[in-house]
Amino acid sequence: MEAAVLRYRVMAYVTGVVLMVLCFVGIPLQVAGHPAVANDVGVVHGILYIIYLVFAWLLARRLKLAVRPTVIMLLAGTVPIMTFIVERWVSRRFISPALAGEARPAAPVGR
Amino acid sequence: MDNTGHGDAAVTGTPAQAQAPGPVWRFLVQPRWLGWHVFMVVSFWGMLWMGDWQFHRALTGNALSWAYTFEWPLFAGFAVVFWAKTIRDEFRIRRGQMPDPRAVAAEAALLPAGVTGTLQVPAGQVSAVQSGSPDGDEDEELSAYNAYLARLNADAQDHGRR
Numbered sequence: 001m002e003a004a005v006l007r008y009r010v011m012a013y014v015t016g017v018v019l020m021v022l023c024f025v026g027i028p029l030q031v032a033g034h035p036a037v038a039n040d041v042g043v044v045h046g047i048l049y050i051i052y053l054v055f056a057w058l059l060a061r062r063l064k065l066a067v068r069p070t071v072i073m074l075l076a077g078t079v080p081i082m083t084f085i086v087e088r089w090v091s092r093r094f095i096s097p098a099l100a101g102e103a104r105p106a107a108p109v110g111r
Numbered sequence: 112m113d114n115t116g117h118g119d120a121a122v123t124g125t126p127a128q129a130q131a132p133g134p135v136w137r138f139l140v141q142p143r144w145l146g147w148h149v150f151m152v153v154s155f156w157g158m159l160w161m162g163d164w165q166f167h168r169a170l171t172g173n174a175l176s177w178a179y180t181f182e183w184p185l186f187a188g189f190a191v192v193f194w195a196k197t198i199r200d201e202f203r204i205r206r207g208q209m210p211d212p213r214a215v216a217a218e219a220a221l222l223p224a225g226v227t228g229t230l231q232v233p234a235g236q237v238s239a240v241q242s243g244s245p246d247g248d249e250d251e252e253l254s255a256y257n258a259y260l261a262r263l264n265a266d267a268q269d270h271g272r273r
Binding site for chain 2: 039042043046050053057061067070071074099100102
């Protein structure tokens with residue numbers, strides 16, 4: 001579980017940073033007539049987003065999330081800044097309780 | 112699909128499931144799920160359409176579009192796999208072959224508050240423990256165990272934050 005969380009977090013931050021570079025550096029330069037940055041960073045973000053999708057989805061399945069939080073998590077990689085906000089939200093709302101739940105030895109007693 | 116889920120839905124009994132009698136697959140036509148179906152169909156065709164658009168751009172000499180020509184259909188395929196797995200999971204939950212994640216999550220969310228360890232024990236067992244120990248001995252043991260659980264949870268919480 002910890003490994004899945006780490007993979008998701010790394011990809012959330014990397015994808016988020018690259019997307020911010022694309023939107024706040026690449027697009028203005030493209031508008032100003034220099035499309036090279038937007039093109040290159042765009043392709044990099046495209047590839048990173050595929051990896052982000054896979055890791056985010058694997059974690060969502062591990063956490064057994066409902067449809068809505070899963071979709072929010074997956075689409076966060078396409079909206080600037082959203083990955084950071086969603087990562088914090090997912091951590092507080094789902095990851096921390098899940099890690100706490102995993103550590104508790106009470107479940108075998110109940111079964 | 113079979114009709115065996117009828118009984119399961121009644122037994123596992125979250126209110127939403129109890130309100131919907133009939134075969135298990137009926138949940139697929141609930142308004143909430145219909146909304147998701149529409150969302151998935153629209154996004155699937157939308158992504159294929161984007162791929163087609165990029166393909167035509169690529170043919171006119173935009174080399175960058177070749178990457179997106181393959182990327183969009185990949186996303187569309189991912190959406191289909193995602194949706195299929197989601198629906199399969201929902202069937203399993205409603206047939207009682209898988210614990211309801213919402214119930215599990217709600218239970219887990221309560222834990223950080225402190226000594227909620229007893230919540231994890233099924234209702235039958237709680238009453239068995241309580242009826243089996245009229246004197247204070249076992250209760251003391253139980254509260255000591257709960258304190259131990261709370262400590263473990265606190266530790267786990269710290270790890271989660273780092």
